[in-house]
Amino acid sequence: MKAAVMREPNKPLSIEEVTIDKPGPREVLVRLKAVGVCHSDVHFWDANFPVETPVILGHESAGVVEAVGSMVSAVKPGDHVISILSPFCGTCEYCLSGHMSVCHTINKDQFQRQMGEAPRLSIKGEKVGQFLNLSSFAEQILVHENALCAIDKDMPLDRACLIGCGVITGVGSVFHAAKVEPGSTVAVVGCGGVGLSAINGAAIAGASRIIAVDLSDEKLQLAVRFGATDVVNPSKVDAVEAVKELTKGGVHYAFECVGLKQTAEQAYHMMRPRGVATLIGMITPGVNIEIPGIEMLVTEKRLQGAIMGSNQFRIDFPRFVELYRQGKLHLDDMISDRIGLDGITGALQNLKDNKGTVARQVVMFD
Structure with missing residues (x-):
């Protein structure tokens, strides 16, 4: 062959x-x-x-x-x-x-x-x-x-x-790992194949607001076709503050679909208390994520990974x-x-x- x-x-x-x-x-x-x-x-x-x-x-x-x-x-x-x-x-x-x-x-x-x-x-x-x-x-x-x-x-x-791969990773993470609820708010960081699938999954799950975050305006336009209600380009605004402003305090669910330390930490900070952030992107071995421990305790935020959705x-x-x-x-x-x-x-x-x-x-x- x-x-x-x-x-x-x-x-x-x-x-x-x-x-x-x-x-x-x-x-x-x-x-x-x-x-x-x-x-x-x-x-x-x-x-x-x-x-x-x-x-x-x-x-x-x-x-x-x-x-x-x-x-x-x-x-x-x-x-x-x-x-x-x-x-x-x-x-x-x-x-x-x-x-x-x-x-x-x-x-x-x-x-x-x-x-x-x-x-x-x-x-x-x-x-x-x-x-x-x-x-x-x-x-x-x-x-x-x-x-x-x-x-x-x-x-x-x-x-x-x-x-x-791409669809089961994105949609599966929405359905199985995060268990997104109807009417909830969602942020998806990274709008490649996996991110678009997460957006699509959130729309199917009945999320009321789905915020797509990406550096590419072309990918953000595509994200709207998959169900995004709002778009944020971090090269133009502070992504965390923009998401918090759109949702009056942060999203219920955040998905990191890039695989970088910075975007993983951003996904965590985009959440409101008791929010769930799911890491989907492949973070390079040896790279550690830093989040404020006391805030995680008192706000009951959760940070989790999901392999293949x-x-x-x-x-x-x-x-x-x-x-x-x-x-x-x-x-x-x-x-x-x-x-x-x-x-x-x-x-x-x-x-x-x-x-x-x-x-x-x-x-x-x-």
């Missing part, structure tokens, strides 16, 4: 012929049809987060099952599926208590081939790293069955792939497909460009340069 291989950080990905193994026990081979280019891929491409090379990046994908290994029960050949980077084992404390999105951070070895086994991906005998259990910048993926969810075949796969994805994904059909989930508006496999490096650079017109660029196969 052809895949976009990263051999060095910040260098163009090379389109190479990669050998993908046959599915073993509980493994599924998927022919990909569409892959979203996510800012999380940029963090590894530009070495902000470490990754061993050579590696195939990419993790926001949808396709059709080609073959299954032994003991696979979740999907069958011909099924249309969405992948996710947070597979679940189904037996640990976190899965059994309904917090399966945490499972892959604790039990990661269960979803990968072990030392001594043939690698899933290789080039002329050299092992190629499988990024986040997926490696979706390729024509095919070979993954554990619990990294997949079957969906209705009439769902367009270029829209479906977005659900597998605290998802229960085999329940969430079919529901999101239905929300799209009803016109409530605005996946069509999120796609800013459709590209080929050879356009991935340019797409990563667009995200790194923070181009205001880019929400989600989607790699199309066939």
Whole structure:
């Protein structure tokens, strides 16, 4: 199969012929049809987060099952599926208590081939790293069955792939992690794919006021289409004070979708007493967040993280497909460009340069 291989950080990905193994026990081979280019891929491409090379990046994908290994029960050949980077084992404390999105951070070895086994991906005998259990910048993926969810075949796969990361992270954080209440007020800091999804989720949840915060006027205009009632550009005003003024004291819920110390602290300060701030953006390892401890105590503000929207994805994904059909989930508006496999490096650079017109660029196969 052809895949976009990263051999060095910040260098163009090379389109190479990669050998993908046959599915073993509980493994599924998927022919990909569409892959979203996510800012999380940029963090590894530009070495902000470490990754061993050579590696195939990419993790926001949808396709059709080609073959299954032994003991696979979740999907069958011909099924249309969405992948996710947070597979679940189904037996640990976190899965059994309904917090399966945490499972892959604790039990990661269960979803990968072990030392001594043939690698899933290789080039002329050299092992190629499988990024986040997926490696979706390729024509095919070979993954554990619990990294997949079957969906209705009439769902367009270029829209479906977005659900597998950006949408579940944003909407899921609103529904599951923060549990936004109807009539409440919300601030979303950062209006990329995840932030737009959080805005969309807040609108579906019935928030009365949704304030989009971003340095790009183009992204703020897009945020209005996703449900934002107000917009704030921190390059023009003090974002925290603007949000407090709009809401007469601060929001009930704040979402940080950038991954910076400054914006995380801003999200906390935008809240009223008993507010909940949820950190969604990928904050660089080693960076600490500073908030006033006594204020957190006396105002009962809460600061929390949410990985992959605290998802229960085999329940969430079919529901999101239905929300799209009803016109409530605005996946069509999120796609800013459709590209080929050879356009991935340019797409990563667009995200790194923070181009205001880019929400989600989607790699199309066939």
